[in-house]
Structures are given as structure tokens and as C-alpha cells.
Amino acid sequence: MRVLFGLAAGLLLLLAAQPLMPAYRSSRDVLAPPGRGHLLGTNDIGQDVLTGLLHATPNTVLMALAAAAVATATALIIAGVAAAASATIRNMILRLVDAVQVVPSILVLLFLGTLMQPGLAGLALLLGLTSWHEDVRVALAMLRRELQRENVRFARHMGASRTYCLRRHVMPAIRPALAALYIQNIRQVTLRAAGLAFLGLTDPRLLTWGGMMQDAMDYLYTPAWLWLLLPPALALTSFLLIMLLLTENDPAEARA
Amino acid sequence: MHILRTVLLVLATMLASPALAQGDRPLVITDTRGDRGMLAPYVHARNGIAYLYTSYVFDSLIAQNAKGELVPGLAESWTLSENGLTADLRLNPKASWHDGQPVTAQDAAFTFSYMAQNPYPFASIGNIDRAEAISDHHLRLTLKKRDAGLFSGLLLALPVLPRHIYSSQTDPGHFASPAAATGSGPYRLVEYDKAQGRYALKANPDYYRGKPLFDALMIVTMSDDAALQALNNGEVDVISYLPPERAGDAKAAGRQVVAARSGHVVKIGFNHEEMFADADMRQALAYALDRQAILDITSARGEAALADTGYFQSGSPWRENVADPAYAHDPGHAADLLEKQGLTRGASEKWQRDGVPVTLRLLADGAQARVAQVVTDQLEAFGFTVDLRLMEQAALQAVPTGGDYDLLISSTSTTGDPSDIANRVTGQSWNADRYHGDGRLDAILKEAGQSATPDERLTHLHEFQRLYARELPSLMLLDPVMATAHNDRVDLSFMPDGALIGIPTTIDKSAFVTE
Numbered sequence: 001m002r003v004l005f006g007l008a009a010g011l012l013l014l015l016a017a018q019p020l021m022p023a024y025r026s027s028r029d030v031l032a033p034p035g036r037g038h039l040l041g042t043n044d045i046g047q048d049v050l051t052g053l054l055h056a057t058p059n060t061v062l063m064a065l066a067a068a069a070v071a072t073a074t075a076l077i078i079a080g081v082a083a084a085a086s087a088t089i090r091n092m093i094l095r096l097v098d099a100v101q102v103v104p105s106i107l108v109l110l111f112l113g114t115l116m117q118p119g120l121a122g123l124a125l126l127l128g129l130t131s132w133h134e135d136v137r138v139a140l141a142m143l144r145r146e147l148q149r150e151n152v153r154f155a156r157h158m159g160a161s162r163t164y165c166l167r168r169h170v171m172p173a174i175r176p177a178l179a180a181l182y183i184q185n186i187r188q189v190t191l192r193a194a195g196l197a198f199l200g201l202t203d204p205r206l207l208t209w210g211g212m213m214q215d216a217m218d219y220l221y222t223p224a225w226l227w228l229l230l231p232p233a234l235a236l237t238s239f240l241l242i243m244l245l246l247t248e249n250d251p252a253e254a255r256a
Numbered sequence: 257m258h259i260l261r262t263v264l265l266v267l268a269t270m271l272a273s274p275a276l277a278q279g280d281r282p283l284v285i286t287d288t289r290g291d292r293g294m295l296a297p298y299v300h301a302r303n304g305i306a307y308l309y310t311s312y313v314f315d316s317l318i319a320q321n322a323k324g325e326l327v328p329g330l331a332e333s334w335t336l337s338e339n340g341l342t343a344d345l346r347l348n349p350k351a352s353w354h355d356g357q358p359v360t361a362q363d364a365a366f367t368f369s370y371m372a373q374n375p376y377p378f379a380s381i382g383n384i385d386r387a388e389a390i391s392d393h394h395l396r397l398t399l400k401k402r403d404a405g406l407f408s409g410l411l412l413a414l415p416v417l418p419r420h421i422y423s424s425q426t427d428p429g430h431f432a433s434p435a436a437a438t439g440s441g442p443y444r445l446v447e448y449d450k451a452q453g454r455y456a457l458k459a460n461p462d463y464y465r466g467k468p469l470f471d472a473l474m475i476v477t478m479s480d481d482a483a484l485q486a487l488n489n490g491e492v493d494v495i496s497y498l499p500p501e502r503a504g505d506a507k508a509a510g511r512q513v514v515a516a517r518s519g520h521v522v523k524i525g526f527n528h529e530e531m532f533a534d535a536d537m538r539q540a541l542a543y544a545l546d547r548q549a550i551l552d553i554t555s556a557r558g559e560a561a562l563a564d565t566g567y568f569q570s571g572s573p574w575r576e577n578v579a580d581p582a583y584a585h586d587p588g589h590a591a592d593l594l595e596k597q598g599l600t601r602g603a604s605e606k607w608q609r610d611g612v613p614v615t616l617r618l619l620a621d622g623a624q625a626r627v628a629q630v631v632t633d634q635l636e637a638f639g640f641t642v643d644l645r646l647m648e649q650a651a652l653q654a655v656p657t658g659g660d661y662d663l664l665i666s667s668t669s670t671t672g673d674p675s676d677i678a679n680r681v682t683g684q685s686w687n688a689d690r691y692h693g694d695g696r697l698d699a700i701l702k703e704a705g706q707s708a709t710p711d712e713r714l715t716h717l718h719e720f721q722r723l724y725a726r727e728l729p730s731l732m733l734l735d736p737v738m739a740t741a742h743n744d745r746v747d748l749s750f751m752p753d754g755a756l757i758g759i760p761t762t763i764d765k766s767a768f769v770t771e
Contacts, residue, residue, distance in 0.1 A: 026553050026629060026633045028553055030556040031556065045554060045630055204628075
């Protein structure tokens with residue numbers, strides 16, 4: 001957990017330092033390969049790829065972490081309510097989730113996006129609030145399985161409170177699965193954010209790795225994909241790997 | 257496992273089988289976009305290419321040769337009365353519909369009355385007072401006002417409909433049976449596959465202007481990469497629109513590539529109801545931008561040329577051959593103009609009005625994302641704060657005149673008969689200029705439309721060109737280059753001002769008809 005906070009603090013610092021970084025401006029050096037002037041080359045309007053990566057890192061990572069957290073938390077809360085409720089209410093909640101799932105989230109995003117014109121934080125919230133529904137069923141199944149286990153039933157029988165059981169027995173048991181859901185959400189949110197910029201919902205200059213990858217797609221038939229697609233793709237992959245390692249070796253879990 | 261192996265074997269044999277012999281193969285043309293709709297006037301998709309394909313099937317009264325000059329179509333000859341209000345056309349007696357019935361003046365007269373009832377977006381007949389068939393082959397048109405673009409605009413664009421088929425149709429927008437595509441043109445539509453976006457056309461053996469060049473045409477949908485591969489393998493003959501930067505790939509394989517400026521310009525439109533109501537403001541913006549740099553950055557591989565600022569683009573027959581004001585990059589002059597308009601430079605060189613920083617709301621068609629980014633960079637470097645939004649065309653269409661924007665980057669056509677220019681300048685469509693100003697441009701265009709002679713018309717259009725470059729209803733940025741790749745079976749070229757209604761294309765029907 002401490003490592004996570006450290007990561008977030010470092011990213012905030014990078015975000016704060018953004019005005020000090022070289023500007024991400026177009027230039028006549030179009031599609032220049034990596035070299036002395038541009039360590040990672042330039043893109044189709046002469047913007048330096050390395051500068052772009054630096055600008056995109058805090059945006060992408062913070063937005064993904066926040067949006068995925070919102071999505072996973074919302075899913076968990078709704079699953080929790082459903083698990084605690086009677087069968088009728090649980091069915092109602094699940095039908096409601098089905099209904100949300102049927103509405104394409106891109107429509108919701110389009111609607112909300114035109115109303116609010118979100119910035120970075122708004123975008124994270126929007127993305128989070130439109131991706132939770134896929135996790136509800138998974139979270140509900142996990143919760144119900146854990147709640148029906150003998151240790152929980154025994155603890156309840158011995159007079160333990162619901163919160164105690166949740167904290168002591170249920171949460172530790174479902175944490176690895178939740179972490180997996182969280183990682184999955186991070187990946188989805190990152191790629192969805194790239195599409196939103198194209199729909200005109202955000203300032204297209206709000207740089208993200210996903211956006212850089214999307215821009216690179218036009219150059220797959222030229223050698224330029226090497227320095228346009230690989231850097232953001234590698235950044236995204238290593239970010240997801242780091243997240244995976246962090247959540248798997250969670251010190252809190254090791255203590256428990 | 258055994259079955260799988262058999263299937264794979266069969267597939268491999270199918271892939272390896274040699275292409276059909278050259279002689280009985282249709283001329284295959286590729287299109288990157290899919291379905292263009294059924295090839296009949298009221299049911300084809302509402303874009304230039306769909307209209308162009310439909311023109312293979314439906315002839316107009318007047319046609320064009322490969323150079324873009326007017327030549328006889330269904331009308332063998334035509335005359336205009338002294339006062340310019342009565343046109344007499346002699347129809348070609350050899351012309352027949354694809355079902356064998358003769359084409360008569362009654363069909364042509366019927367087309368005008370039918371289109372008055374059921375408007376056709378590519379031909380506006382509001383100025384036709386009366387269309388009557390004097391005899392089977394003599395059509396007389398009476399106009400409400402003089403129209404200098406009658407022959408080169410309306411009569412070239414208007415497809416003549418078969419009366420015996422359309423007279424019973426009250427809702428042509430839903431008339432898409434094969435009979436709807438009964439035309440009098442050089443090719444007959446024999447197969448239309450909506451799902452695949454594929455059209456098969458066969459030559460009309462009784463065509464009144466002589467046997468068409470090819471026995472069959474086929475239009476297929478393919479991506480650029482697949483089309484290039486297929487052209488190089490000899491499976492297709494024409495890639496109608498090849499991105500100019502891919503021309504090298506086709507040339508390397510020994511194919512021919514023709515390219516020309518399209519006249520479909522990328523421009524910055526202004527919100528004339530707000531900050532940019534004044535011509536000085538628009539000129540200031542023009543000087544603040546470095547159009548040459550925009551071109552160099554976004555068109556590093558020759559995808560476009562620097563656009564002319566006086567509406568008509570280089571190569572247009574309507575253009576006066578003088579250099580338009582270039583608005584070469586001059587930040588100092590731009591600053592002077594802005595200061596005259598009451599703007600000041602505040603801290604960190606940012607432009608302000610009454611102490612409030614000026615934010616320019618810039619909308620752009622998603623297809624122009626790169627241009628929009630470079631323009632944004634330049635405006636920010638000049639001291640404006642820019643709120644940039646890329647939008648889909650559908651969303652841009654919903655942005656009203658005087659809406660929530662200052663600048664709008666879009667692309668628009670400047671080609672075709674000038675009778676359409678008024679729509680593109682004063683019209684309300686999202687990529688029109690939406691400009692009225694003091695009404696002078698309107699007045700000039702009206703005079704041009706009512707000119708008695710072509711020379712008089714040109715004089716007015718040249719005046720329009722000069723005033724447009726000064727008033728800047730829109731600032732023209734780039735004139736994209738269009739390219740066609742083809743093999744030796746055809747000889748293709750771009751018409752100087754676009755085909756028919758001004759479509760920049762090499763596959764106009766004049767290329768497939770013997771002259």
C-alpha cells in the first residue's frame with residue numbers, strides 16, 4: 001500500500017512539474033526517427049515523442065488509477081448491498097445492473113460529456129461511473145461465497161458484528177480477486193479514454209498513452225510505428241505489470 | 257483433424273487459382289467507403305461519389321468531355337433566346353431507356369415537374385418557370401430569371417427520369433426496386449450488393465453516343481492497403497482515391513498515378529456573430545497564423561498545396577489568374593490590427609479584452625485533427641488561449657450559426673458551376689461560411705448569376721474573388737491533393753474544375769464512353 005502512495009505522490013509531482021517540461025509543440029521535423037535532437041523521434045506533426053510520453057504519464061496513470069478505483073468501489077458497494085439484501089431486492093438490483101449494461105456506455109459518456117465538458121478529474125469520474133456495472137456480478141458472487149463460509153457463520157454465531165466479519169474474514173479473502181478486477185479496470189479505462197478524445201469530449205491535447213497509441217495506428221505501414229507505437233505501448237504494458245506485481249505482493253496481505 | 261486438413265487444402269487451392277483472363281474481366285474500380293446506395297437519383301447516398309456512380313446509369317441533357325467542356329448529352333443541341341429566359345433543346349432521337357423505350361422531350365419535361373414535387377438535392381430547379389415538350393424531340397424551358405449557369409450547372413447536373421416508370425411513383429425516396437435504376441446512360445446496373453458495397457454494371461449496347469469503352473464495370477469496396485495489393489497483382493484496375501502519400505507504392509509496382517489539387521479546401525470558418533464579426537479581426541487572425549508552416553507540417557509528403565485565399569483554387573476556370581493576398585505570417589501586423597480592435601497584451605504576452613484573457617473556442621472536424629493541432633499551437637504561441645475540440649461531422653452539423661464557437665476548421669468544395677457559391681458562402685450548413693457581411697458579396701454573386709454573357713459572368717466572379725480574399729468569410733488553408741492509381745487498361749485524368757457538380761475525380765463517365 002505504501003508503495004502505491006509513493007507512486008501516486010511521484011506522479012502528482014510529475015503533474016506539478018508539467019509547466020517546467022519542454023512544451024509539446026508541432027514543428028517542421030515531421031516523423032523524424034529517434035536521434036540526437038529527438039531521443040524517441042517525432043510524430044506526424046513534428047511533436048517530440050519523449051516529451052509527449054512525459055506529459056502523458058501523470059495524466060494516464062492518475063486517471064486510470066482514479067477511474068478504476070471509482071469503478072471497483074462502486075461495483076463492490078452495490079454488490080455488498082445486493083448481498084446483504086433479501087432475494088427480491090437482490091434480484092431488482094441485478095435487473096437494474098442488467099439494464100445499465102444494455103445501454104452502451106459510450107452513449108452515456110457522449111451525453112454527459114457534452115453537458116459537462118470534463119477535465120482530467122471529471123473524466124476519471126465519468127469513466128469510473130460508466131465501467132462499474134461489469135464487475136457487480138463477479139463481486140456479488142465472491143461476496144456471497146465468502147459470507148456463506150463456515151468461518152463467517154461461526155464468527156457470527158459467536159456474536160461477532162457484521163463489520164468485524166467483513167473486515168476480518170470477507171475482505172482479506174476477496175482482496176486478490178478485487179485486485180485483479182482493479183487491474184482489469186485500469187486497462188479498460190486507459191483504452192476507453194483514448195476513444196473519448198476522438199469523440200471530442202475532452203480537449204484533444206489532454207495527452208494519454210492510449211491517445212498516442214491511437215494516433216500511431218495510421219503509421220503501421222511505415223517504419224514510424226517503431227517510435228510512435230512502441231514507446232506508449234511499452235509504457236502502458238510496464239505500468240500494468242507494475243500494478244500487477246504491487247497488488248500481488250501487497251505487504252498488508254503478507255502481514256495477514 | 258482430417259476434415260480441417262481438407263478444408264485448408266481447398267482454401268489453399270482457391271487462393272492459388274489464377275486470376276480470370278484479362279479480356280472477359282470487367283474494369284474493376286475500388287472505393288474505400290462501403291455502400292453508396294442504389295444507383296438511382298432519389299435513393300443513392302447523399303454524397304458526390306454516389307451521385308457520380310449514378311451518372312453512369314442516368315444521362316443528363318448536357319454532358320462533359322474528359323477536359324470538362326460541355327458536349328451534347330441527351331440534347332443534341334441547345335439555344336438560348338436573346339433575353340436569356342427561353343432555352344430550346346433538341347433531343348437525340350437515337351436515345352433510348354435501358355428497357356428499350358425511346359427517350360423523348362416528354363420524359364425531360366416530366367423530370368422537371370416531378371422534381372418540383374420531389375426535390376432532388378443535386379439539382380435545384382427553383383428558377384425553371386415552365387418545361388414543355390413542343391414535339392417528341394423539342395424541349396422548351398422558360399426561366400423566371402436569367403441564369404448564367406443553366407447549361408453548365410443545372411442541365412449538366414440534372415439526371416433525366418423515365419416518365420413511364422417514375423410517373424406512378426409518389427414516394428421516390430422509397431422506390432429502390434431494380435426498375436428505379438432504368439436510365440439512359442452508357443451503363444446498366446445489373447447487380448447491387450448493399451452489404452458488400454459492390455456494384456456490377458454492364459455496357460448499354462444501344463447507347464446513343466456509341467458503344468461504351470468497357471463491356472462491364474465493377475465497383476468494389478476495399479481498404480487502401482488491400483486495394484494497392486490488388487492493383488499490383490492485377491486484380492483491380494483503378495484505385496479511385498489513393499492517399500497521395502501512397503503514390504510511391506503504386507508507382508514502384510509499375511502502375512500509373514495521376515494527381516491534382518482537388519479544390520476541396522481545408523479552411524477556418526469564423527463565427528461572424530461574435531468576436532470575428534469584423535473583417536479586421538479575421539485578417540488579424542490570418543496574419544497571426546503561418547499558413548506555410550501549417551502546410552509544411554501537415555503535408556510533409558505532398559498531401560496538399562497552399563490554398564488560394566480568394567475562394568477559387570488554382571486551376572479553376574472561374575479564377576482570375578492573379579495572386580490572391582497571401583496573408584504571409586506577420587505577427588507584428590496582426591498585433592497592430594488586434595490593438596486597433598481594442599485588445600491588449602497582458603502579463604506573459606496573453607491577449608486580453610478589458611482585462612479578461614481572450615479564449616478562442618476552436619472546433620474542428622475530426623478528419624482535420626492534425627491541422628487543428630498545428631493551428632492551436634500557432635495561436636497559443638501568438639498569445640491566445642485556445643479551447644480546442646475535435647468533433648464528428650454529425651455533431652458539427654448540430655452546431656448552429658452564431659453558436660458556441662469562434663473558429664471552425666472544416667473542409668468544403670469550391671469547385672463546380674459557380675451558381676452554387678452563394679449557398680456555400682451565405683448558407684447555414686456547418687461547413688458553409690455562414691457569412692453575410694454588408695451584402696456586397698451576395699450582390700456580386702447575384703449579378704454573376706444573371707449575366708448575359710460568359711465574359712460578363714467571369715468579370716463578376718473575378719470581382720467576387722478579390723472581395724472574398726479581402727473580407728475573408730473563411731480563411732482557406734490547404735488545398736488537398738487527390739490521386740488515382742490505375743493500370744494500362746484505362747487512361748484517366750482529373751478535370752480542371754471537378755466533374756458534373758464539381759466532384760474532383762478521374763472516374764467521371766467521360767473516361768468510360770467513346771467520344
